[in-house]
Amino acid sequence: MLRFDRRLVHHFDWVMLLMLVLVSGMALANLYSSTWSGSGTASAVFYKQLYLFVAALVLILLFVVVDYGELATFGYLMYGGVVLLLVYTNFFVATIADTQRWINLGFFRLQPSEPAKFILVLVLASSYAKIESRDGLRLRDLLRPGILTAIPFVLILIQPDLGTALMLGILFVSMTLFVKLRWSTIAILGGMGMGAALIGWKYLLKDYQRRRIETFLNPEGDPMNHGYQIMQSKIAVGSGETFGKGFMEGTQGHLNFLPERHTDFAFSVWAEEWGFAGCLIFLGCYFFLLIWGLNIALGARDKFGVLLAYGLVMMIFWQAVINLFMIMGFLPVVGIPLPLFSYGGSSLITTMVAIGVMMNIRMRRFQVS
Secondary structure: OOOOOOHHHHOOOHHHHHHHHHHHHHHHHHHHHHOOOOOOOOOHHHHHHHHHHHHHHHHHHHHHHOOOHHHHHHHHHHHHHHHHHHHHHHHHOOOEOOEOOOEEOOOOEEOOHHHHHHHHHHHHHHHHHOOOOOOOEOHHHHHHHHHHHHHHHHHHHHOOOHHHHHHHHHHHHHHHHHOOEOHHHHHHHHHHHHHHHHHHHHHHOOHHHHHHHHHHHOHHHOOOOOOHHHHHHHHHHHHOOOOOOOOOOOHHHHOOOOOOOOOOOHHHHHHHHHHHHHHHHHHHHHHHHHHHHHHHHHOOOOHHHHHHHHHHHHHHHHHHHHHHHHHOOOOOOOOOOOOOOOOOHHHHHHHHHHHHHHHHHHHOOOOOO
């Protein structure tokens, strides 16, 4: 499993690593500012994220050494492990803010729903890579991928964590459409999706989750309660104007008007301090990283590599789009982080492992499968 080919050094993906360090550097600078208390030293939150970033870089090297094809072999074992962690989280961990999402490991709080995204992409890629269908997949071909998605979806929804559960559904749809479906299958799935949405709205969503969606449609209708986050975020983004207020000079963040400014609304702090120009620079680097990931998918040596790289890009892309639209008031607040940018150890490590796997796929594109 650890056979080392010296050609891998020559094909090491320095471009992806450079973009990762560049984006993470901007994220750490933003975290330093958003959590600074005026004491002259960085916050404990900043140092914790910095240490996790360094640890994740080491983890990337491990994932680069092992051939990504081995992941298909151990994918279902990893899937079983994360399902057990989700079950444990739902029944045996302490409740924080009316949710059960984190396992306290002492030095680190693990949120199993984060690696669940990565592992779902892995098992879906492995499953679809084994299916051959010239005319497109039939409904029965989706039975196994559907069950693989449904199990963690339900377990995460129970926590409750609607945003992450919906991310699993989005990943399933993105990867399923990528492998080609028959039109009849698309029509049936579309009807089932609309039916599930109606049932979910009426019977499954909790009251606070409905209020979030209603607040998104009319945040001014409840400006001092559920609409507060969206309104303050929009104020922060707009007040940055062209070139921003300057590093550590943002008033919405430092005067505590903006809630969750180092997690869900981290990019609002960046927009206020660096303005439209700074947002263009960051988003240019961020989405170049994702475009490079799609290029990796196109050049992969086998079907599994193509599906895995594509799925990992979609995992990062959809979280980024949802978070950015959320802070600008175009989507309801659902607690989706901006990968690599929002504070959170589980999200950071999961995203960096995903990038390490993409680097792995590119490094081995010259090898015969």
